[in-house]
Amino acid sequence: MSNGDEQEKLLRKLVSNLLKPTIQNVCFTFSLGIALGAGIGHGFNRIPTSTQFYQSESVDYLAYYDRLPPNCSLAEARNILGPGTEVSRSESTSVVEMEWLNTEGDGLVAVFIDGVLDSKRRVWAARAVHS
Numbered sequence: 001m002s003n004g005d006e007q008e009k010l011l012r013k014l015v016s017n018l019l020k021p022t023i024q025n026v027c028f029t030f031s032l033g034i035a036l037g038a039g040i041g042h043g044f045n046r047i048p049t050s051t052q053f054y055q056s057e058s059v060d061y062l063a064y065y066d067r068l069p070p071n072c073s074l075a076e077a078r079n080i081l082g083p084g085t086e087v088s089r090s091e092s093t094s095v096v097e098m099e100w101l102n103t104e105g106d107g108l109v110a111v112f113i114d115g116v117l118d119s120k121r122r123v124w125a126a127r128a129v130h131s
Helices: 003-046 050-054 061-067 074-081
Strands: 085-090 095-101 107-113 116-123
Touching: 061 074, 061 095, 061 107, 061 116, 074 095, 074 107, 074 116, 095 116
Parallel strands: none
Antiparallel strands: 085 095, 095 107, 107 116
């Protein structure tokens, strides 16, 4: 075996040994990233979104009534109360009526003109009284 053949064989072995850990590291890093990413994603799915929070029956929208400042925008109201439900909209006068009700039907209704709070009122669901 010539000296050149030995050098070539040694060089191939060296390159092969250098590449093995790199491929293993890449595979390990990729697998770890997938595992952690799935775990983090699962954690984010378990955190209630603003919609889930605000539509739960435990929300007392009546208590939020005073939190809506005069002349607040619809966007500000949604930041405070959540998305709410659009009850009516008049394109010609730019009037939007929104409501935020819990599962029992209690909450508040607000009217926005040109995107600014014009009026608000508390609403209670009718409940049967048992004696």
